[in-house]
Amino acid sequence: MSGSDTVTCGMKVWSEPPTCIAVERNCGRPPVIQNGAVLNPVQAQYPPGTTLQYRCQNLYIMNGSPVMHCENGLWTKPPTCIAVERICGHPPVIQNGAVLNPVQAHYPPGTKLEYRCQNLYIMNGSPVVRCENGLWTIPPTCIAVERICGHPPVIQNGAVLNPVQAQYPPGTTLQYRCQNLYIMNGSPVVRCENGLWTKPPTCIDACIVRGEDMTRNNIKLRWKDAPYSTYGGLVEFMCRQNYRPHPSSPPFRSYCIDGRRKYPSCI
Template sequence: MEMTLLHLTTGFLLWMCCATHKASAGAACEDPPLIEFGKIVSGIKSEYEENDRVQYTCDPGYALSGSEWVTCHGKVWMPGPPQCLERPCGSIPSVANAAFEGRSKEKYEPGETVRYQCHEGFQVTGPPEIFCRRGTWSTPPICEDVRCGPPPENPNAHIISTQQQRYLPGAKVHYECESNSQIMGVNYVICSDGHWTKVPNCRGPVQVLQKDANTPARKNG
């Protein structure tokens, strides 16, 4: 009786061992490989059997190169894990009152840069270059209008320069004071950053006080 019980116990342990080994050996493939800038989104299991499939996807800004589905076949994932490659950028964003350097292309590779040049009379605000990253261009600059409008008026002077609607930075407009008045300082204004410098000042003639002939001269002492 004791021998029979021993045999049964030994047999049960051997069966458990073999069953456990068989379950472990039943995994046809190891876990599917991880990929940079992507992840597995479908078919995840604790153990993978023959013909099991998993699906990959890429992070935003990256494009899948290869098959999104791979299959466990003969302990190997077929056709092999895909790659996630950084997306290129499309056409260059337009910037008002500016042109970009170089030739236009339909597609720009990641890392490529484009430089803008503002038109005359406009000044760049922000970095003049943009770069392609993950299929998106960085923020383009703004070309701010730094021209000046009509020059300021001076009630005691008139403008002698040819007048325009808009003036480029550095432009000068000259004034001439009315008769019997004299200009103080420079006789012009300069356009700078969209504004005019201080308008010239015209001062009237100095009045000389005449002594009254009827007023007796003051004696010394």
């Protein structure tokens, strides 16, 4: 029964009668929440349509609606109370971009927000930030298109170590390496600065001392050197047996310069 169980006849009219509500549609005690409680006096049963209000303890902030309703024997979802130190405030502000979601004063842990950049700007980093223990994860940055670098420079006899992409944000560094038997001349690292890559290295022939070159010039190694000499390295030659130096022969002490070596010759 909902209402008074008694009706009274007065002026030929009965007073308002009670209503009888099916027991299975009543709600029981309201849900208990951590660090919070119901403002209203707690009862064993509540008729459909009853509303109750919650509040959180000090140093806790409410997440969700503070009001709960009894509907068909079930309470609607109660709020939760979250410790202030775990709540995130306004999301980070980024230049030339903004949060897609409506901005609020407080966000519970686990909340995710998404950013987007203005026209003529490209996003660097994940577009999504997450509230973790009262702090937002690192937001993206929006970079002007004219400051973006394209494919890194292509060099002969060498390649970029990193995976190649179509676009790179300013400040990106990439590293090069040379093929076997080639020596790097210059810094192996290039950097994206204001839409341009810094000067890449070059890969220079390591000046291999080839047998056919020595045979053609009738020379041989004076000492038992390695199969090839590194960039700038010195190799000494001598004439083969029954040969003498050609009058116009280059020196028999040969350096590798700019990837090339001058061979002496004998007749």
